[in-house]
Amino acid sequence: MEPLNLLEAFLQSAECAGFSEAARRLGLTPAAVSKNVARLEGRLGVRLFQRSTRRLALTEAGERLLQQVRGPLTELQGAIADAAQGAGEPAGTLKVALAHGVGRMYILPLLKGFLQRYPGVQHDWRFDNRVVDLIGEGYDVAIGGGIDLAPGVVARELGRPWVLVTAAPSYLAGRQLPRHPSELAGWEGIARRSAESGRLRDYLLRNAAGEEAVAEFRPVATFDDPEAMAQAACMGLGVALLPGPHAAPLLESGQLVRLLPDWHAEVGPLSIYYSSKKLLPAKTRAFVDYVVAQLRAQDFAGRLDRL
Missing domain, CATH: 1.10.10.10 (Winged helix-like DNA-binding domain superfamily/Winged helix DNA-binding domain)
Structure with a gap:
């Protein structure tokens, strides 16, 4: 040894x-x-x-x-x-990569229950908005959205979040609500920069009729983190296009309002990823099954669909 x-x-x-x-x-x-x-x-x-x-x-x-x-x-x-x-009892260090907001808001609250059920597993979690190389970087599990599957990696879908147009009530005071994405022209907004490529992200919005339009506004700030964008929007700085998991608690609390409720952008499913190797460690298998079961019990996917 x-x-x-x-x-x-x-x-x-x-x-x-x-x-x-x-x-x-x-x-x-x-x-x-x-x-x-x-x-x-x-x-x-x-x-x-x-x-x-x-x-x-x-x-x-x-x-x-x-x-x-x-x-x-x-x-x-x-x-x-x-x-x-013995008998595949989950044990050892579990290395997990999670997107910042989704990890803190939805996955971290599940940790206590998992620890109580599987005390032999030690957790090493890395919070990052980038796509990680599961095998090359030695991760057991990754949780994120809009990720292209690499060879040797499988995914179990947790939900299909949309990107929504949001703003704070304070920012909307005295304004006529837009009926079409083109009416956002001239409004202030918080833009998002890709943490991986460094480029500004443009979102193509769609509605149920199949129409498409780009939401364009005047950026007053640019961030690479959706949590920071959400906080800036709550401060009344302007419009923010936020992923559903980040927008959900703020819309439910009334801190943000959804604009253009018939329009959204798609970014791909939010999934939990792991290696497709045949002998999947018990700790990994237990964690994946636990997260999927807990989010299903909380109707996580349905909550996103109702936004």
Whole structure:
């Protein structure tokens, strides 16, 4: 098992960019982690990190090794954890990638119940609005919307949110409500920039009759985070095109009003993604089934449809 321990020390040190946080995750001392990494470097005959007093930086050889071992090591650890527990009892560290708003508003509240049911699972969640490489980055599960499936990845749909046109009552005071997207021209709005490409997002709105129109307004601010857009809209800064999961609680509370209720943009389903490998770790299978069942019990998809 020693080679696995050395690789685990390397992997955690690379992800944490330091020995101290890696030691905390592994339950070791920073000196022990540093020693394991040094032993791995000695065995391989290459330097994996450039060390300084402030942080670690991967060398070219370290970057190459990280890409090669991250996915396989995670799978191997999952298999070992399953075997150790017997009968596939969920155990081990579950690495999850979640979109910021959806993760905090809808998935995080489910964590306590899951922990009570499966106390052997430790959670390592990363909140990010970008699309992650499940296998390459070593994630067990990802939750997000509008993602193209990569080879080796499967998805279970959680709901089909729309992008809705919203604004605060304070902003709408004294204004005549628009009847067509073209009437938003000249209105102030909060634009969204893609966190991945850096480009401004344009949404093509559709109605039940099949008509299409682009919602154009005068941007007063541009954000790459829908939660920030929602907050700015609530402050009365202008119109915001928000995904349904972000808009739902604000529309229900009256902080925002939906404009053009017959129009919406489609961004693809919100899904939970995981590797299609045959021997899916018990921890992953349990988490996926739990999230799907809990959101179904809460009528999450139906709530989005009724907005």
